[in-house]
Amino acid sequence: MNSTPTDAPRAWAAAGLVAALAGLAVGHLIAAFALPRAAPLSALSDAVIAVVPLSVSHWFIELVGTADKPLLITGIALGVAAAGAGVGALWRTRPRLARSLIAGFGLLGAAAAVTRPGLGAGAVVPSLVAAVVALASLTWWDRRERTRAEAGRRAFFGVLAGVAAAAVGASWWASRVGPAAIEADREAVRLPEPDLPATEPGPVADFKVEGLTPYRVPNGEFYRIDTAITVPRVDVDTWSLRVHGMVDRELTFSFDDLLGRELIERDITLACVSNPVGGDLVGNARWLGVRLADLLAEAGPSAEADQLVSRSSDGWTAGSPTELVFDGRDAMIALGMNGEPLPVDHGWPARLVIPGLYGYVSATKWLTELELTTFDAYDAYWITRGWSTPRPIKTQSRIDTPRTRAGSGEVVVAGVAWAQHRGISAVDLRVDDGEWHSCELSDAATGDTWRQWRYAWDATEGEHRLTVRATDGDGVEQTEVSQGVLPDGATGLHSVTVKVG
Template identity: 75%
Template sequence: MNTTHPASPRAWAAAGLLATLAGLAVGHLAAALTAPRAAPLSALSDAVIAVVPLEISHWFIELVGTLDKPLLVIGLAIGVAVVGSGIGLLWRKHPWPARAALVVLTAVGAAAAATRPGLGAAAVLPSLLAGAVAFAGLQWWDHRTRTVDAGGRRRFLAVVGGVGAAAVGASWLASRFGPAGIEADRDSFALPDPDVPAVEPGPGADFDAKGLSSYWTPNSDFYRIDTAITVPRVDVDTWSLRVHGMVERELTFTMDDLLGRELIERDITLCCVSNQVGGDLVGNARWLGVSLPELLAEAGPDPAADQLVSRSTDGWTAGSPTDLVFDGRDAMIAVGMNGRPLPVDHGWPARLVIPGLYGYVSATKWLVELELTTFDSYDAYWITRGWSTPRPIKTASRIDTPLSKAASGTVVVAGVAWAQHRGISAVELQVDDGEWQPCALSDVVTGDTWRQWLLEWDAAPGEHKLTVRATDGDGNLQTSERQGVLPDGATGLHSVTVKVE
């Protein structure tokens, strides 16, 4: 005959935690098989980003930098786990209030998913499934606790834990190989050769210096800054680009339409407005795509439209000045990056690239809409959050090597400088409080890319401060005035302290 052993409060809290985590895992599996952005933690994170006050958002980004999204997701996961433990503890003596609390938690996740741009009513299903699994788990625990011996409880923990672990593993596989995984389709995509290849910069574009950033940034090393908690996964076969707004005719383009146009290839450096002085949120790549101004011209833009609003599949927007789109620069809709189809993290199947503007007003990834409008009638995503309307990228320079230590004698000091669409005409290095010394510059064929610089320094033992500054192609010297990234990009000179032994 079985003997009932009442479970302790700690056991009930553990049961609530385990049931909630198992529910989250199953919910994320369901999302991975359908719409990854509808996963409970992803949807909740997106909702938090949308409602958090600007002051808190800016403070958090300044504090943790690019760790902001991972830390947000981790924090929410811990919060949900704590709530789940609390529900389990409450269930021990007050089952119906605990059931109501679980229903509320499920409803919050479902509402967050349903209200995310680009997701419909079906997005609630992963959160509802997560809640159902957690509910069923606690119901089973309740039954086992009140009617069966302690061995039955251990079996419960093993089963629920196994369900959660299996769901986590299946989610990982589904995100890569399942219906929601698009990596295989992207990898098999045949990227056409360009009709207008990029002009090769030649061997002089890359100095042979250890620690120096290469002229082309590998796709795996290229910085990623966006608001996507879960990277959108877009089916290229059903993808389309809509052009509308202040135009004579609305147009829609499929990927086949784009590939049937003249394909241009260009070397262009992208930079994030939140890049700190000396930071690495900048990279140079060879982009393949179609001319943005030529495509827009077919729609017949209204001359009064001074803003081009680009929209991502997840609802993110950027506003670019139309006069800079049509002024002759190589603005494009890119489908390839460094000889490969766009990586999923960088906008597959298509993204916007406009030289000379920071990414928050020009580099929309997972592009699905282009709307001609005015700055007076619409504010894009980051403009509503305290950032400036479009400004040109500021002249910047960075020391890549050495960063902290060097041996005495001849030391190669090198780095990169950029002033997209104006180019770099000179770079100078200062050692301690000495004279500014001119640096050698790498070869470039366009002002839209960064430029390497190098100086051989006769380093004496001791501690030395190295400072770099650049002059753009218009002859304007980089400012030494320090400014943070808000509202339109950081300024100041990059310095490093090097100990020479």
């Protein structure tokens, strides 16, 4: 049945919805080939993170954990779709206001993009193009409706659906290829052999128990926590690292400059401050890189500079105590991870690794700047959001296996424990409310890595509660006092309830 411009509100709402989605798809396609972080949904999500109250941010992260970013993007996408439907319905009676709203949404996305750190004026283009596509689409729909062309509806929906699908497909392809073939450039790099190889931990660093996390976590399974809605894709040929601030001389290094320096190789465990007791936001890897203290020394840092601020290509910052860089620990600018160039998701082409500190104050990925300053002069990203200034990593232990069920008889209980830069000297296991039993520890070369532990448990039928406790290299037992992750890391003992039988 034909319709007039005023008697088919559902059709107009559907037209607005499809126009908005087509605009988004084209905007993301434009961004994928030039500035992925300027894509409308990515830019809007970044802007929301920047302005949302801290209490809301903390509540949301505690509620959904690592699903926070996908859920945020999904929510904004649904909001844009709903807004598109609303604008489409409005167009049928107040087209001028509808056009103004589309323009306003385009300007909002452009403003969100251009104000993101590390993005220039060109970041406005994807959102403005998205608005133009949506506006042109609804203008076309309007003309079809006013000529009472039923076939025009089918053409409209068919064409825009095709445009959106093609744009989404092309965006996916572009994200795989990456601007300047980022992944291909990474894979083409051949890392030199380390000048100072890692000390091997010993013959029994990995117990190889089924269900137990391996001593070195493969790159594809290593935890990833950062604020990047869209992972930065950095062109290694134009990348540079700038050292500045309270120094005698500013220095700039290219990727080849770093590869040409003395390279150290070390096994180091990284941990996220938001890792709950028993959580998996921790992992051990073998890193290859440049000793940070040597590089900073060439710049001549001021004795008053007590904070090293590291900046990512997307503007994220972390503040590390300068004294911990120069106290002899193996702080480094890492270029390799587990025998290959850093994966894009883990900071390609360079990231910071400082043993003994949580990642939010030390493990900057996609590193571009190192600034010597003071804690009084500058608060880094997470410090402004309610987290504490740098504190040592807290002693933690985790039961990996079994987690829920086990057969009766001898059962191997196993897991990992960590207290980076202090090391682990003992791990004990308790069954129900019984006494603590000493566990067997795997070999370790340094205190900067976690250690595996295991215990042969004579399991009897029924439900049992297993609890693990670690002691660090200084002889201090892990505390039983439970504390959430805010403001400086969780504490408490990890327990699991296992049904035997």
